[in-house]
C-alpha cells in the first residue's frame with residue numbers, strides 16, 4: 001500500500017524539534033464577492049506574470065468558469081492554454097505537468113473544486129511557477145492551504161504545495177455548485193473545533209509549538225458557520241490559519257485522521273468534508289466537549305451525521321476509528337499513541353449515534 005499522509009511531509013517548523021525559522025506564505029490578494037472573476041486579468045498583471053500561462057480546470061468547471069477565465073486573461077493580453085484535469089491522482093499530476101511544460105506556461109490559474117486546485121498547487125510547486133486560485137465550489141478548506149491531497153486507490157497522500165499568490169472567490173460562480181458540496185465545505189470548516197482541541201492537547205502533552213493566532217482564526221471560521229454565516233469567508237479564513245501555522249494543524253486533527261482512514265477502509269468513501277464532520281462529532285465526544293451541538297449544526301446544514309448518511313457501513317466506520325491514529329503518526333491527537341481498541345471504537349460510534 002502506498003505511503004499515506006505524513007510519509008511524504010517535509011518537517012515543518014511545528015514538527016521540528018529544533019524549531020527552525022517558520023516562513024509564512026500568504027496569498028497577496030484575496031478577492032471574494034459577486035463578479036470578482038472579471039478582475040482576473042488585472043490581478044495577474046499586478047503580479048507581473050509573464051505572458052504565457054495555463055488555466056487548469058475540469059471537464060465540468062471549464063464550462064462554469066474555465067473558458068471565461070481564459071477569455072478574461074486573453075483580454076489582458078495573456079496567452080493561455082487550457083488544460084482539462086481529472087481526479088487528483090499522482091499520475092494525473094504528472095500528465096498535467098507535461099501539458100503545462102509543453103505549453104511553455106510560466107504561471108497557472110486553477111479554476112475548479114478542491115481536486116483541480118490540489119493538482120495546480122502541486123504542479124506549480126514542482127515547476128516553481130506562481131498560480132492563482134479561482135474556486136468554483138467551497139467544498140473543502142484547502143483553497144489557500146499550503147498542502148495538497150492526492151489520491152491513489154485506497155490511500156491519500158498529503159503533499160507540500162505552494163500557496164496561491166491570489167485567490168478570486170467569485171460568489172456568482174460558487175453558488176452554481178451543488179448544495180452538497182457547500183454543506184461538505186461547511187462540515188470541513190466546522191471540524192476545526194476538534195482540530196484545535198487536538199492541537200492544544202499536543203501542545204500540553206508533547207510540547208508541540210502552538211500559534212494562538214492560527215488557532216483563533218480556525219476557531220473563528222468554525223464559529224462563523226455555527227452561527228449560520230456564509231461559507232466563503234470562513235473557508236478562506238481556514239486557509240489563512242494554516243498559512244499562519246505553517247501546517248494544516250489548526251484545521252486538521254483526529255477528525256481528519258478518521259476521514260483519511262475511512263478513505264482507505266470504505267469501499268465507497270464519501271466527500272472529505274462530510275467525513276470530517278462525522279469524525280468531529282465522535283472526536284468531540286472523546287474530548288468531553290459539546291458533541292451534540294456539533295451534530296445538530298451539521299444536521300441543520302444538511303451534512304451527514306451517521307454512517308448510513310455517509311453511504312458507508314458501520315463496520316467501515318469502526319475500522320477507520322481503530323486505524324485513524326496510524327494515518328499520520330507524528331500528529332498527536334486525542335487518539336493518543338495507541339489509538340482506540342475495537343471495543344472502544346464500537347462504543348464511541350454507537351453512543352454518538354453514528355452507527356446502529
Ligand SMILES: [Zn+2]
Nearest residue numbers: 140141188276
Ligand atoms: Zn479538511
